[in-house]
Amino acid sequence: MEPTDGKRPTIYDVAREAGVATSTVSRALTNPGRVNERTRDRVVEVAERLGYRTNALARALPSGRTRTVALFVSDITNPHFFGIIRGAEQQTRAAGCTLILADTEESPDLEAAHIERLSGSVDGFVIAASRMSDQQIGELTGRHRLTLISRQVGGVPSAIVDHEDGTRQIIEHLASLGHRSVVYAAGPRRSWLAAKRWHAVRAVSRKLGLSATRLGPFPPAVQGGAAAADAALGQGATAVIAHNDLLAIGMLRRFTDRGVHVPNDISVVGYDDIFGADFCSPPLTTLAGQFDEAGRLAIDLLLGARDGTRPPQADNQVVLPSHLVVRGSTGTAPS
Amino acid sequence: MEPTDGKRPTIYDVAREAGVATSTVSRALTNPGRVNERTRDRVVEVAERLGYRTNALARALPSGRTRTVALFVSDITNPHFFGIIRGAEQQTRAAGCTLILADTEESPDLEAAHIERLSGSVDGFVIAASRMSDQQIGELTGRHRLTLISRQVGGVPSAIVDHEDGTRQIIEHLASLGHRSVVYAAGPRRSWLAAKRWHAVRAVSRKLGLSATRLGPFPPAVQGGAAAADAALGQGATAVIAHNDLLAIGMLRRFTDRGVHVPNDISVVGYDDIFGADFCSPPLTTLAGQFDEAGRLAIDLLLGARDGTRPPQADNQVVLPSHLVVRGSTGTAPS
DNA sequence: AAAACGACTGCAAGCGGTTGCCAAACTTTG
DNA sequence: CAAAGTTTGGCAACCGCTTGCAGTCGTTTT
Incomplete structure (x- = not known):
């Protein structure tokens, strides 16, 4: 008809x-x-x-509002982002919008290129673990709606999981097990989070009277674990805090291969509590945070700001709680 | 200026x-x-x-070609899909297009709703592990560009990983270890793949003179593993093939909890070789396939068909090879 | 040298909605 | 019953880009 x-x-x-x-x-x-x-x-x-x-296109053309948002992750392979992606997808859908996903492959240039390309077909961007400089991000904020995950830049709305308090929990846990020093296996040089985590490790260690050493940087992937493990052993470490769970799991494997027993010989702690952290061997002690909530929140911040519901002010920097999940990879310090 | x-x-x-x-x-x-x-x-x-x-919108309006494709996955939580997502993202980008991601939550209705909503703002759809009926898919093909992953329907381009040959590899492996019977822990009722895998298990078992039993269905997630493990033990199974790795890993955990030793008491095999399959305990024997390649291919099929490069014919049904990765979860049958 | 031909470029009509402005029709008010 | 006010619905102008058609010129053909 x-x-x-x-x-x-x-x-x-x-x-x-x-x-x-x-x-x-x-x-x-x-x-x-x-x-x-x-x-x-x-x-x-x-x-x-x-x-x-x-027709969504025709509707969007005059107004410029596409009801679409883009999410960038620095490495789509990393299970850490699963939670963020899922949360963002849910919330985007709940708001009746559409989510575009892009992998930025740890490259600030690719981030910028993606923004350039999608600008105009998208109402805003959520960037997880951005590798861009503060300055770049600052400039972008003037021209685009932008929200960050796992990154804070003055004046830009963001959602992060508390790394300071979380790191305190990690170090206190290790200290309570008798460890007197910790080694931090660092993540990528451009990673804001890697820097923050190291700062926190150092600060808390100092306060509690532990010594802290930084090694790396290592690629934040399972394959990076071998080098990190070897380096830690070279330091004679009794406890090592890995930049993230992937690296930690990689270290566990290397320790096993080298006949080093975890946690008797050395304790290992990770960050993020990713898929797999509970069934690797031994199960990993790690700092858990609600990353799906971070994903949801970032979308809310973006869309809320867009509708003028909330002012897109600097104080839109949400810090989500984190908590330590103690599993088998940490134990009393060897004597 | x-x-x-x-x-x-x-x-x-x-x-x-x-x-x-x-x-x-x-x-x-x-x-x-x-x-x-x-x-x-x-x-x-x-x-x-x-x-x-x-302005991409303005450009797309007259032509109707948005240079955007949508990818649906049935459960964004499942690491299995991350290879697919990554491959699809890469290939989409390589083609200068944009990828929209949507979670269909195992629901055929949600698939249909998403198609309805995005139709017009997208040049085509890639549906991974669709839960829709053959008939629904057939009808959709008339109105939209459509490509399937892990699903075959007559006349619709698709990319799947060989489950028949793969299942043969699994059963032969188990037979060679002396197992005389296998139990298949089934996936969701609506899953085409679950049905195919069971058919293959039964057919190959018959040919090799093994008996095969199906249990389930179980939710294809780690949590589903407990029930599956208990059911398998109830059957007195010596070897169990799980619908996918998530389920297999869940079973491993349950076996450990119940003091059942893998592989001495029972062998476990999974499908997909997901992240974590190599470091769970014991490491999982599983059927690996190049799912990122499937993702890339699906995009190629979609975009190629769109440009008329390839005819969108029924023969555009690609079957990728699979190979068994033998790890610690399989061993000789108990006597 | 006239005709035919190409290479460029401009005109204007869409693509499918949204929205400010205005007129018509209907209500309410004095 | 006229004046003022309120709905309701139509007109037409965009939004920014593409494209069929046609016009302008400089060239080549006969």
């Missing part, structure tokens, strides 16, 4: 069929209060009958 | 500044052969100077 030549019906088709103007159809469908109930019912009925679907 | 009032420059701005018509600007930028080299250079120079970026 569609008056179309095989194409999707438009508001013109609906308008003709219902005997009204396109403007009325448009209002009937999007601005219910603005049109008489009877005509609205008729329009809706006709639209339904014709199988009319509004 | 931009003649704009803070907004992005458009081809009108470029046209005015370069002293040509907008149509010339458009052609100069997209259809190089259609315009004199000198004017083209001038246009390009002006566009550059003004910081002109083409």
Whole structure:
């Protein structure tokens, strides 16, 4: 029954069929209060009958609002981002929007390129673990709606998991097991988080009277673990804190291969509590945080800011709690 | 220097500044052969100077081609899909397009709803592990560009990893270890793959003279493993093939908890070789396949078909090879 | 030298909605 | 019953880019 030549019906088709103007159809469908109930019912009925679907592109063109947001992750392979992606996807959907996903491959240039490319087809960006400089991010904020995850930059809304308090929990845990020194196996040089975690490790260690050493940087992946493990053994470490769980798991494997027993000979702690941290061998003691919540929150911050519901102010920097999950990879210090 | 009032420059701005018509600007930028080299250079120079970026929406509106594709996964939590997502993302980007990601939460209705919603803003859909019926998919193919992963339906392009040959490898491996019977812990009822895997298990078992039993269905997640493990023990199984690695890992944990030793008491095999399969305890014997390649291929099929490069025929059903990775979770049958 | 031909480039009509402005119709008020 | 006010619905102008058609010129063909 569609008056179309095989194409999707438009508001013109609906308008003709219902005997009204396109403007009325448009209002009937999007601005219910603005049109008489009877005509609205008729329009809706006709639209339904014709199988009319509004064309998102056409709708977005005049307003510029696409109801689409982009999420960038620095490495789509890393299970750490699963939670973030899932949370962001859920919340985006809940807001009736669409999520675009892009992998930035640890490259600040690729981040910028993606923004450049998507700018205009997207209402805003959520960047997880951005590798761009503070300055770059600052400049971008002027031109685009932007929200960060696992990164803080003055004036930019963000959601992070508390690394300071979390690191305190880690170090106190190790100290309570009798460890007098810790080694930190660092993540990528450009990673803001890697820097922050090291700072926290050093600060807390100092306060508790432990010595802290930094090794690395190592690639934040399972394969990076071998070098990190060897380096830690070279230091004669009794406890090592890895930049993230991937690295920690890689270290565990290397220790096993080298006949080093965890936790008797050395304790290992990771960050993030990723998938697998609970069933590797031994199960990993790690700092857990609600990263799916961070993903949700980042979307809220972005979309809320967009609607003017919340002012996009500097104080939109949410810090989520973290808690230590103690498993088998940590034990009393060897004597 | 931009003649704009803070907004992005458009081809009108470029046209005015370069002293040509907008149509010339458009052609100069997209259809190089259609315009004199000198004017083209001038246009390009002006566009550059003004910081002109083409508006993807406006470009897509007349043509209907958005250079965007959507990927659906049935459960974004499942690490199995990350290879697929990564491959699809890479290939989409390589083709200069944009990827939209959506979670369908194991629901055929949600798949349909997503298609409905995105139809018009997307050039095509890649659906991984679709839960829709063959008939639904068939109907959709008429109206949308569609490619499947881990699912075959007549006439629809698809990429799957060989489950028949793979299952043969699994059963032969188990038979060679002296097992005389296998138990299959099934996945979701709506899963095409679960059905296929069971069929293959049964067929190959029969051929090799083993008995095969199906249990389940179980949720294809780590949590589903406990029930599956208990059921397998109830059957007195010596070897169990799990619908996927998540389920297999869950079973391993349950066996450990119940004091059942793997592989001495029972052998466990999974499918997919997901992240974690190599470091769970014991490491999991599993059927590996190149799922990132499947993701890439699905995009190629979709985009190639779109450009008319390949005919969107039924024979566009690619089957990727699979190979068994033997690890510690399988051993000789108990006597 | 006139005709035919190409190479460029401009005109203008969309693509499918949204929305400011205005007129018609209907209500309420004095 | 006229004046003022309130709904309701249509007109038409965008949003920014693409593209069929046609016009302008400089060349080549006969």
